[in-house]
Amino acid sequence: DTATATCLVWATKLGTFDRTQRIARRTELKARLLRSDNVPIYNKGIDFSVDGTFVITRWTDVNGYARYEFYTVPDGAGAGSRTILSEWTGDDGYLAVSKTATLTVQPAQPYIWVMPKTGAAGSVVNLYGYFRRLPDMVKQEGKTLSVKVDGTWVADVVTGSGLQAGVARYLYNTTGLAVGAHTQTFEWAGDLFVDAGSGSASLTITP
Numbered sequence: 001d002t003a004t005a006t007c008l009v010w011a012t013k014l015g016t017f018d019r020t021q022r023i024a025r026r027t028e029l030k031a032r033l034l035r036s037d038n039v040p041i042y043n044k045g046i047d048f049s050v051d052g053t054f055v056i057t058r059w060t061d062v063n064g065y066a067r068y069e070f071y072t073v074p075d076g077a078g079a080g081s082r083t084i085l086s087e088w089t090g091d092d093g094y095l096a097v098s099k100t101a102t103l104t105v106q107p108a109q110p111y112i113w114v115m116p117k118t119g120a121a122g123s124v125v126n127l128y129g130y131f132r133r134l135p136d137m138v139k140q141e142g143k144t145l146s147v148k149v150d151g152t153w154v155a156d157v158v159t160g161s162g163l164q165a166g167v168a169r170y171l172y173n174t175t176g177l178a179v180g181a182h183t184q185t186f187e188w189a190g191d192l193f194v195d196a197g198s199g200s201a202s203l204t205i206t207p
Contacts, residue, residue, distance in 0.1 A: 011036035012094050014046075016086050016101035021073050023108040023193060024136045029068040031086035031099070033060050040064030041094060049085040050103060051076065078192025079107045107192060108133040112145070112199030114186050120206050122175045127203075129168040129186035131159050133194050139166030140194060146187040149177070149203060179205050 015032035029048045033041045046066035048055045058066040066086075076082065082103040090096030111132045119125035127147060131140040141161040145168045147154045157168040168186060182203040190196030 009092070010094050012041065012088060012090075012097045014086055014088065014097050014099040016084065016099045018102045018104070019084065020104040020106065022106045023073050023075055023078070024133060024138070025108075026070055026072050027103070029055065029058075029071050029084060029086075031066050032064045033066065033088055033097075034064055035094070044088055044091075044094070047085075047087045047089070049087070051082045052085075073103070073105055075193055076105065079105050080192070081105070107190065107195040110134070110140075110188055110190075110194050110197030111137065112186055112188060112197055114184060114199040114201035116201040116203075117184065118204040118206060119174055121177065121179055123173075125172050125174055125203070127170045127172050127184055127186075129157075129199060131166045131168060131186070131188065141165050143168075143188060143191075143194070146189070147172070148185045148187060150182050151185070174205055177205050179207050 013034050017030045019027045021027035031046050033044055040063050042060055042062050044060045045057045047057050048068055056068050058068050060066045082105055084101040084103050087098040088096060111134050113130045115128040117125050129145060131143055140159055143159045144156050146156050147170045155170050157170050159166050159168045183200055184203040185198055185200040187198040188196055
């Protein structure tokens, strides 16, 4: 005699995980694939995309987790919320499923180095600041830095490009500045891509 065996496809569900990270730093993309009765599904490819851009496919482990630990947050549109899409496309045994999570992006951290300077009273001193971001030390072009001496604003200068990428210079006339030790500071107010910060160094005036 014969009979019919009806093979059913399992419904599936995904667990996803929100993330918070700075531009240029790494975070983990992670999802968990389960049957509808909460049994983990092993060795299935989960596609990860961020804001519509495909990142990578990672395979689930015995507990149903797919992980990518090396996602470096790109500049994109700067700080704000981005969508992480985790997607299983399905096969003969398990239905397709997708789910989103939120990547909260923060600006990169600034690195501003200022060169110590010494000049005679009444001379013109070339103040020099160098602006990069952390951790990849990318030079910051076209950024406006405020130059201050002993906390008093002197000028706004814009970092250069090309061979002068990330460099801010200002010719400072020391007339009226007392002989001795002073402090020069280059300040960055911050934007969607790099947080506010500053760098300082000595400015020594000689007779």
